[in-house]
Amino acid sequence: MSAPDFIHVVYIRSTPRKIWDALTDGSSTTHFWAGRTNESTWQTGAPLVFRAPDGSVDFEGKVLESDPPNLLRFTFHIGGPGPMHDEGPTEVTYRIEPSIDVVRLTIIHSGFINGSIIRPGVAGGWPRIASGLKSLLETGEGFASWTPADEGSQTA
Numbered sequence: 001m002s003a004p005d006f007i008h009v010v011y012i013r014s015t016p017r018k019i020w021d022a023l024t025d026g027s028s029t030t031h032f033w034a035g036r037t038n039e040s041t042w043q044t045g046a047p048l049v050f051r052a053p054d055g056s057v058d059f060e061g062k063v064l065e066s067d068p069p070n071l072l073r074f075t076f077h078i079g080g081p082g083p084m085h086d087e088g089p090t091e092v093t094y095r096i097e098p099s100i101d102v103v104r105l106t107i108i109h110s111g112f113i114n115g116s117i118i119r120p121g122v123a124g125g126w127p128r129i130a131s132g133l134k135s136l137l138e139t140g141e142g143f144a145s146w147t148p149a150d151e152g153s154q155t156a
Helices: 016-024 119-139
Strands: 006-012 037-039 047-051 057-067 071-078 090-099 102-110
Touching: 006 119, 016 071, 016 090, 016 102, 016 119, 102 119
Parallel strands: none
Antiparallel strands: 006 102, 037 047, 047 057, 057 071, 071 090, 090 102
């Protein structure tokens, strides 16, 4: 048996392309994802790396599906060694859909093992990340100073 998926929805006054770009351009994430950057071509099959503010590898994965600016699906594996790494990769999906005068971003994080120690951090991290993205795109200011330690646990 596996732990339940984590699903978070946020509505952002922006365009699908701007949301896609902020999630994938490699540097915008520093403003809403605890100072992290990402590296990938975002083509199906491509590797991806999320780097902590000190440049170390924090998470790694592989792009499973890429349909800019509508859908992105990738594996998400916490760096090791350690118990979080030992749980193996999980899967993240971004669905980006126009919704009248805003855009609906649905984040689905799935594939947790039963009793996962990763899932509680994900449940705290994704809402903070999505809120920071929303703030960045709507006001020009994200949550750059936020760190996972502020939440008291490892987060997405």
